Amino acid sequence: MAALDRLAGANGFITLITVRDGVPTVSHLPVLYQREGERVTLTGHWARPNPQAGHAGPALAIFHGPHAYVSPGWYPDKEEAARVPTWNYAVAHLHGALETFTDEDALADLVDRLSRLHEGRIGSDWRFEPGRDDHRRQLRGIIGFRLHADEIRLKLKLNQNHPVANRAAVIAGLERQPGDDNHAVAMLMRERMTAEGN
Template identity: 70%
Template sequence: MYTPPAFAIDDLDALDRLVGADAFVTLVTVADGAPCASHLPVLYRRDGRRVRLSGHWARPNPQARHEGRALAIVHGPHAYVSPGVYPDKETAARVPTWNYAVAHLGGRLRTFEDEAGLGALVAALSHAQETRIGRDWTFEPDREDHRRQLRGIVGFHLDVDTIEVKFKLGQNHPVANIAAVAADLDARPEPRERAVAALMREHALPAVTAPMQGD
């Protein structure tokens, strides 16, 4: 991923929040020279810089037969930025752009199909989402009809060894431009655009307003 230094984020707490807000990733593999992508909910675990993503495919999905190197793309909020809101739009000849947050997690993919592992995975995934929306469905391992459903899926773990987090939030602009864009996004109706404004205030404004440090 092309990431200018101004947009690179090394704070893994930011990655935690990005995945916590939306744990639905794009998983990319390559087989026989052809890329393959699936869009999947995942469980995310981090211990220091050790990260693991876990999830499952439908068994007929060709990617369920892939192992080895893989890339998971975590999609954060994004928003169109109009040059019309920049205070220096005329003097600097500003043009449209897009602000966004994204992470690329590369690592080694391995699959599993044992009933106990798949049952634990489905139970954990459903618990995370059912809790989030205030529902109470749960996987019941004592039910034969629940266990039978596990035959239709293949599980995976992605043990991550490369982490790239990119927050393109206008850090290369003057502080007045960043503040103006954040205010404009806050006034828009889409939650994802307001989420970008919040990230700009957290990551871009402090970056340009912090005092200079000595050598």
């Protein structure tokens, strides 16, 4: 669960998938992640005009972590093993039941907590002020949800099926590339190799 905590903490923007009348609906939303023991809950909100707003019942939430292209040219055994390109990534799929809420105080608390979290990350000081009528009126335009995860699948695809020399070469290759995702995937690979004693 520590890997999920880390992934969700760094990437609190989910893809939320529901099905109504046989038709899938997808939204991309910021959420608050909370874990108490083995119980994981995601809390967020939709704008009322969103076609998914108000969906209840089964849902799938996806946390997308870092991802990076891996060139077969980086592998020391590229010729003898006939290596091909791949993609390394970290994702989490959380299946569970959605429940919705429209209570104004609960929505105000959610918007306040979301804004404090993200304003703090960018060093800003804007605050939702529930005592202000103009702020409180905005709550009429949203519907809150909670997803209680009953199945969690974490997928870390990090070349773990390759020899150590290949993984070390991929780490070096990714570290030479620009971009935060490349470096984050390299770090995850390095951590896994260290944990394995390599």
